[in-house]
Each structure stands twice: as C-alpha cells, then as structure tokens.
Amino acid sequence: MTLAPTDMLCFALHSTAHAVHAAYAPLLQPLGLTYPQYLVLSSLQVLDGQTVGQLGAELRLESNTLTPLLKRMESSGWVRRTRDGKDERQVRVSLTEDGHALAARAAGVPRAFAEKTGLPLADLADLRDILAALRERLKPVKA
Amino acid sequence: MTLAPTDMLCFALHSTAHAVHAAYAPLLQPLGLTYPQYLVLSSLQVLDGQTVGQLGAELRLESNTLTPLLKRMESSGWVRRTRDGKDERQVRVSLTEDGHALAARAAGVPRAFAEKTGLPLADLADLRDILAALRERLKPVKA
DNA sequence: TTAAATTATATCGTGCACGATTTATTTGGT
DNA sequence: ACCAAATAAATCGTGCACGATATAATTTAA
Numbered sequence: 001m002t003l004a005p006t007d008m009l010c011f012a013l014h015s016t017a018h019a020v021h022a023a024y025a026p027l028l029q030p031l032g033l034t035y036p037q038y039l040v041l042s043s044l045q046v047l048d049g050q051t052v053g054q055l056g057a058e059l060r061l062e063s064n065t066l067t068p069l070l071k072r073m074e075s076s077g078w079v080r081r082t083r084d085g086k087d088e089r090q091v092r093v094s095l096t097e098d099g100h101a102l103a104a105r106a107a108g109v110p111r112a113f114a115e116k117t118g119l120p121l122a123d124l125a126d127l128r129d130i131l132a133a134l135r136e137r138l139k140p141v142k143a
Numbered sequence: 144m145t146l147a148p149t150d151m152l153c154f155a156l157h158s159t160a161h162a163v164h165a166a167y168a169p170l171l172q173p174l175g176l177t178y179p180q181y182l183v184l185s186s187l188q189v190l191d192g193q194t195v196g197q198l199g200a201e202l203r204l205e206s207n208t209l210t211p212l213l214k215r216m217e218s219s220g221w222v223r224r225t226r227d228g229k230d231e232r233q234v235r236v237s238l239t240e241d242g243h244a245l246a247a248r249a250a251g252v253p254r255a256f257a258e259k260t261g262l263p264l265a266d267l268a269d270l271r272d273i274l275a276a277l278r279e280r281l282k283p284v285k286a
Numbered sequence: 287t288t289a290a291a292t293t294a295t296a297t298c299g300t301g302c303a304c305g306a307t308t309t310a311t312t313t314g315g316t
Numbered sequence: 317a318c319c320a321a322a323t324a325a326a327t328c329g330t331g332c333a334c335g336a337t338a339t340a341a342t343t344t345a346a
Contacts (some may be wrong), residue, residue: 002188002246003253005202009267010163010256011182012274015203017160018333020153025334027301035286036302039154045145052325059148060158063325065303072301078254089324090273103145110146113153117280124152127277131155139162155345159302195295206295208333215331230296232341260294 023116027109031102036061037073040107043097043104044079051090052124078102166259168169179204180216181249187222187238188246194233204284221245248273 005011033041044050050058052066059066070093070116073079076089078099095103109143114124148154173273176184182202187193193201195209213236216222219243229231238246253274257267 005182005186006275007271008185008253010167010178010201010253010272012271012278013163014178014182014276016274016281017156019278020156022155022283022334025230034301035153035157038279039148040155042145042151048145051321053203059154060161061302062304064305064327067326069302075230087312087324091325107145108270110151110153115254117277118172119277119280123233127273128150128152128155130151131159132149133157133258134262134270135159135176137262138159138166148305164302177331196293204332205334207297207335210296212332220333231293 004069008053012097020113023113023137024109027105027112031106032076033102033106036065036069040066040069040073040093041078041095042104044093044099049092051084053090055093069090073099145211163256166256170255174249175219176245176249179208179212180218181252183209183212183236183247184221184238184242184246187236187242192235192237194227194235196233198236216242227238 019036020091024038028050030033036059040055043055043058052063052070056062056066061069061116070081072080074081077096079093081093082090084092114121117124164178167181171178171181179202185196186198186201190278195206195213199205199209202242204212213222217224221239222236223239224234224236227235257264260267
C-alpha cells in the first residue's frame with residue numbers, strides 16, 4: 001500500500017519549506033539577497049569573521065555549497081574572504097560596510113514573515129523547537 | 144537586533160527538510176531514485192496517468208521543474224509521457240511495468256524513515272498536519 | 287469564423303545542494 | 317626531521333527549483 005505524498009511527513013516538510021522560501025522571496029528580493037545568502041548574512045551579523053567551516057556547521061552546508069555562494073556575496077560587495085593568518089587552510093568571512101548596512105535593512109524580515117503566517121509568535125517558536133529536535137534526531141551535530 | 148539562524152523558524156524548516164532529505168537518500172539511492180522522483184512515483188502509484196499539471200498541483204512543482212525530471216524518469220524506463228488525445232496540450236504520465244515494480248520496492252520507505260526518527264507515528268502525523276496547515280496559510284492551493 | 291485571450295507544457299538562465307575528488311596546509315608519530 | 321594522516325577549502329558533475337519567456341493547442345468573443 002503506497003502512501004500518497006499528501007500523507008507523508010517528509011512531503012509536508014519539503015513543501016512547507018518551499019512555501020516559506022517563497023514567502024521570504026518578496027522580502028529578500030528588494031535587498032538583492034537569496035534565502036541562503038540571508039542566512040549567511042544573519043549569522044555573520046551575530047558573529048563576524050567566522051570561517052567557512054563554522055558557517056557550514058551552523059547552517060548545515062558544505063564548502064561545495066558555501067564557497068560559490070560566498071564568492072557571489074563577495075562580488076556583490078557584502079563580505080570579504082581572507083585566509084586566516086594562523087592557519088592558512090581556513091578562510092575567514094567578514095562583513096563589509098555594505099554588508100553591515102544590508103544586514104541592518106534585513107533585520108525586520110523575520111517579523112514580517114511571522115506576520116504573514118498570522119500565527120502567534122509562541123506557536124511559531126514551538127514549531128521551531130519541534131523541528132530542531134527532529135533534525136537533531138536525524139542528523140546530530142558531530143560531537 | 145538580528146536573529147541568529149538557529150533562532151529562526153524558517154531555518155528550522157529549511158535545515159530539517161534537508162536532514163529528512165539526507166535520511167531518505169540511503170533508502171532511495173539503492174533504488175536509483177532521487178527524492179522528488181520518489182514523490183512522483185508515489186503519486187502515480189496512487190493515481191496513474193496524471194497530467195504534468197495535476198502532478199504539479201499535488202507536489203507544488205512547476206513544469207520547468209517537472210518536465211526535465213519526468214524526462215529523466217522516462218529515460219530510466221519508469222514512466223511513459225504521452226500527449227492527451229482529447230487535449231493535445233496536456234501530457235499524461237503513466238508508470239511502465241518497471242515503474243510499477245519500482246514503486247512496489249519503494250513501498251516500505253516511509254515506514255523505514257519513521258523508524259529512523261524514533262518517534263511515535265502519531266507524533267509524526269501531528270507534525271505533518273501542523274506543517275500542512277502552515278503551508279496552506281502561506282500558499283493556498285488556488286481555488 | 288477568425289483574431290485575441292487563455293491554458294499546458296517546454297526551454298533558458300541562475301542559484302542551491304550534494305557526492306566525489308583535489309589541493310594546500312597542519313598535525314602527529316616514529 | 318620526516319613522512320603519513322588529518323583537516324580546510326575549492327572544484328567538478330548532476331539534479332532540483334524558480335523566474336521569465338516561448339510555443340502550441342484550445343477556448344472565447346467580436
């Protein structure tokens with residue numbers, strides 16, 4: 001007995017993630033940001049000068065995704081990529097002036113999204129925590 | 144005050160969807176299926192001979208995604224694509240013998256995934272319904 | 287009944303994501 | 317000190333996803 005996609009949790013996740021992505025698009029497009037770029041920008045705003053590996057650990061992305069993404073952000077003038085002096089294998093990513101300014105403009109995006117859902121912030125936070133718990137069950141961050 | 148990705152619902156969704164995708168990969172890879180192809184296969188198993196548009200409405204995908212995906216499935220020998228006799232604009236997709244056989248082999252995948260999560264089926268179903276509700280709030284299926 | 291509008295699918299270009307591999311650097315063991 | 321193992325990014329190839337556009341068939345309305 002095959003399950004229809006509509007009845008699958010995986011599809012609910014897949015399609016809702018796409019719907020959220022689509023809801024973010026009109027908020028990010030005026031800023032010239034894609035959604036993953038917005039995540040990188042937010043992460044750097046909280047802690048600047050992270051290595052590619054640190055960003056990847058937080059955002060669950062590999063260098064094969066991050067490197068071209070960061071290069072695009074670099075050529076947009078939002079970040080700088082510099083080899084770490086102590087360990088030349090590592091590349092540190094930091095926000096430029098323009099990057100900081102852009103992050104400031106993007107600060108209202110999560111609230112605007114929350115309003116689009118029409119749900120109480122507490123419900124959204126609950127869902128976030130349930131999802132994070134499921135994610136850790138499937139793919140624990142390595143010890 | 145910028146939110147870190149870790150605190151955002153959108154990122155929880157994004158990253159958990161990826162983790163689920165990654166959990167499905169080892170189940171689907173032996174069958175030669177990608178995750179979206181698995182969704183198409185499941186949908187056709189429930190209702191064969193759907194048009195590209197019908198599949199897209201259920202899976203929330205556009206023809207620009209489905210057409211190449213279906214062509215890959217066709218060249219793998221799992222589906223046939225034929226123009227509808229009554230309306231030549233429409234392309235109907237149906238499972239081949241091999242496609243039916245593959246769908247049968249894939250029937251156990253959702254249960255295997257549920258076991259990977261270690262959560263009760265009722266919890267997973269609840270989460271599915273919460274997500275579907277959020278999705279419909281953001282992107283109602285057009286009337 | 288023919289021209290305009292609509293609908294269904296396909297095509298093109300860009301960006302994200304992953305597996306597999308490569309290159310450069312650092313670390314560890316002997 | 318040296319070489320092997322480990323680590324950090326980068327590169328390559330493939331597939332998914334979307335916006336924008338194109339093409340072809342059908343429907344509608346004048």
